[in-house]
Amino acid sequence: MKLTRLAAGVAVGSLAVASLAGCSLITGEQPSDAQDSGSGSFPEAWEETITIDVFDGLANYMGVQSGWFAKIVKDKFNMELNIIAPNVAGGGDTLYNTRVSAGDLGDLIITDKGEKLDELIEGGLVLDAGGYYDRMEHAPRFDAAVDKLNEGKDGVYAFPTSVSSIPPTESSEGLEPTFGPYVRWDYYAELGYPEVGTLEDLLPILADMQAAHPTAENGQPVYGLSLFKDWDGNFMNNAKQPATFYGYDEMGFALAKADGSDYQSIIDDDSAYVRSLRFFHEANELGLVDPESTTQNYDTMFTKYQNGQVLFSFWPWLGQSAFNTPENTAEGRGFGMVNMQDQQIFSYGAEIYGGKQVLAIGADAEDPERIAAFIDWLYSTEGAYVNGSQTGAAAGPQGLTWEVGADGEPELTEFGMEALLTGEAAVPEEWGGGTYRDGVSALNVTVVLPADVDPDTGFPYSYTFWPSFQETQSNPFTEDWSAHMDGATSTMDFLETHDQILVAPGGGYTSPPDTSEIETLRNQIKAQIVQYSWQMVFARDDAEFDALLDDLQTTVEGLGYDKVLAFDMEKAEAQNDARVAVAEQFG
Structure with a gap:
């Protein structure tokens, strides 16, 4: 359907x-x-x-x-x-x-x-x-x-x-959204699938999971959260991610809701960004945050996910990509999205x-x-x-990784299953040789x-949509996840059925460049926001967190924050105008 x-x-x-x-x-x-x-x-x-x-x-x-x-x-x-x-x-x-x-x-x-x-x-x-x-x-x-x-x-x-x-007005994403609260589902199941009403309800759940599994198979400690600094820009990148669970995406120093119903300054006391910082801070007070978060890069963190050392993932393409191997899912282990009941996950429209x-x-x-x-x-x-x-789901060359079956539907070949799920399959010389992963565009x-749909088959180009592929993906992990997510066939199926996704129409908006003045101000301000944000996460107590937030607000306002924010707010509203226009024309 x-x-x-x-x-x-x-x-x-x-x-x-x-x-x-x-x-x-x-x-x-x-x-x-x-x-x-x-x-x-x-x-x-x-x-x-x-x-x-x-x-x-x-x-x-x-x-x-x-x-x-x-x-x-x-x-x-x-x-x-x-x-x-x-x-x-x-x-x-x-x-x-x-x-x-x-x-x-x-x-x-x-x-x-x-x-x-x-x-x-x-x-x-x-x-x-x-x-x-x-x-x-x-x-x-x-x-x-x-x-x-x-x-x-x-x-x-x-x-x-x-x-x-x-x-x-349709999501551009596949069976998984770009963002979402993903946890080690097998550990979540051990706790009896506790209800998750809001973001904050995840903390005691992660604490119980960590207490039950303090050490990974490699002997290293397990943490609820592991962070990294590589992608920090206008702010602490990791702290923006939970905001997407509530329909927000960034525009400079502003957060804009996908449907245009709300715009926020990221440093406001009640912003989704500050809420994320408090969430991280409370997690750290519970001992859930990897202490190496301030020094590690993405690759180091990714390895920890592969080793089973992290319990929560902001994105499916992090936790699932690293840990949901055929071997792990066959044993019922893997990352799956939880039903956080107040979520409205941001989705990029086509x-x-x-x-x-x-x-x-x-x-x-x-x-x-x-x-x-x-x-x-x-x-x-x-x-x-x-x-x-390289993170997409291109099916590869017809005749090598896939073919059209007798029923006219596309299906992966035996080689294609191995190549696309592991990347390490040896490609025949007549197709170019080497491993499949090394030959990817x-x-x-x-x-x-x-x-998008191939007019010749009537099915999307992404093999993950193909019924023939989905039939092969049934395993103890997916079966348990589906059984406790109202029989959903995929994460996107669950989100759409439960009205928990907010699609930002693909309006093709291009942000105007910063003026030289705005660029100068922004560079000074964002350095302060990033620095203070990390300090707030690792603050000694709530009082220090609040004091740091006050200092941050005072410091950046003195550097011209309001002027840059006004520029970003104008862009956010113009972006929404483009979304409304394209939805009316093509939706």
């Missing part, structure tokens, strides 16, 4: 996109750097082998793409991808700035839309690919997103990612206008026509199956949303 509803939603969304495409701004007739590139379709074969530089702000791999994805690209385009990854190279924006100063960022560029893209266009580092657009076969399915992205520009300078024909990242062709690309053909292919059915983020960007 869920798939039927999803497919119907896609049909409606597709009609909306098609109607918009009929009056598209992008016709291929506008002035273009690539206007003399010919007409018709792209070549079926490319004689000369080329290697292109891919500057990729999302990549976690540096070097030439290898394995099965590399072979597909080589066979189709006679092209190799040399990934240039600032995440791996280190130095933050240093690599980006150095290459921009040299006038050549890359042949293919994956970057953020908005200020960064505009700077590259103004600097002449990005090609106007309008002359190739009318030769594309697949990208024009998402004309609405391409139009919106290039609105106000004299050409087609960028192509959207995370596009979908699902209505923007982005009909695309996500934050974009694809662009470098102005000095060696063979822009071939790169344009490659970009177009990423929007194809084949591209949607084989390319995606290093682009690390989803171009077509995995929840």
Whole structure:
């Protein structure tokens, strides 16, 4: 039933996109750097082998793409991808700035839309690919997103990612939300599945779980919570996460509810952010917070989840990814979401206008026509199956990891089950060799949303939705979780059935950049917020917590906090206006 509803939603969304495409701004007739590139379709074969530089702000791999994805690209385009990854190279924006100063960022560029893209266009580092657009076969399915992205520009300078024909009022996520309160379900079951009314009700439950299991199998101590600092920015990142359980997401120093019904300053006494800090502080007073939280990074913390040393996870893609192995779930062990009765979990609606990242062709690309053909292919059915983020659920190459069964439904092959669930399966040489994980697309960007439906099969590209896959996932852990969650077939099924999810429509909003004054103020203020937040978590008692909060509020207000907050509030309200507009147009 869920798939039927999803497919119907896609049909409606597709009609909306098609109607918009009929009056598209992008016709291929506008002035273009690539206007003399010919007409018709792209070549079926490319004689000369080329290697292109891919500057990729999302990549976690540096070097030439290898394995099965590399072979597909080589066979189709006679092209190799040399990934240039600032995440791996280190130095933050240093690599980006150095290459921009040299006038050549890359042949293919994956970057953020908005200020960064505009700077590259103004600097002449990005090609106007309008002359190739009318030769594309697949990208024009998402004309609405391409139009919106290039609105106000004299050409087609960028192509959207995370596009979908699902209505923007539908969740973009799969069977699991992005956020949620996940606990070691097997330990929770040992306690008799106690009721969880609010966030704070988790504390005695975690305390009882920790008391019953103080040591993991590796001999190391177990903690209810383990935190990390890697992702701190405008504030302590971990303290924002419980706010999402109540429908909030951040916009600078503001928290905005998905439905536009509430906006908060993060440092207000009664904000969801300060509530999270109090939750962490109370947890620490109970001995539930890993004392290494202030010094460890994400990778170190992730290893602790793998070893069974942590009892609570903010995200399914943390606890479940690390611990819910086939071996553990077969023994009834794993992370599952609890029914926190007052939750309204924030969910990102499908982005009909695309996500934050974009694809662009470098102005000095060696063979822009071939790169344009490659970009177009990423929007194809084949591209949607084989390319995606490294945390996504791309099904991989048809014929290797999956096939269409006798009933016309997609199903994973025996190799696909091993490869997609473990990543370590050895890929046959004729498919590129190496391990499956090593061959995954290093682009690390989803171009077509995995929840979007393949028109050939009628099922989503993500194998996690396939009935044939779901039937294989029944195990003691999932059976017990379902039995105590009203028979829900998935976390998202439970949330939707119990009206515990709040979808923020995918409005395609792009935040304006900080002015130089706002940027200066923000940098001073956020350092104080992060520092005080960590101190508050590890405060000696409630009195010290309250004193630190007072000091934080006084300190940042003296640094111009109110001015930056007003700027962020305007953006949050503008974002909501975009969500309302897109919901009215496409919902």
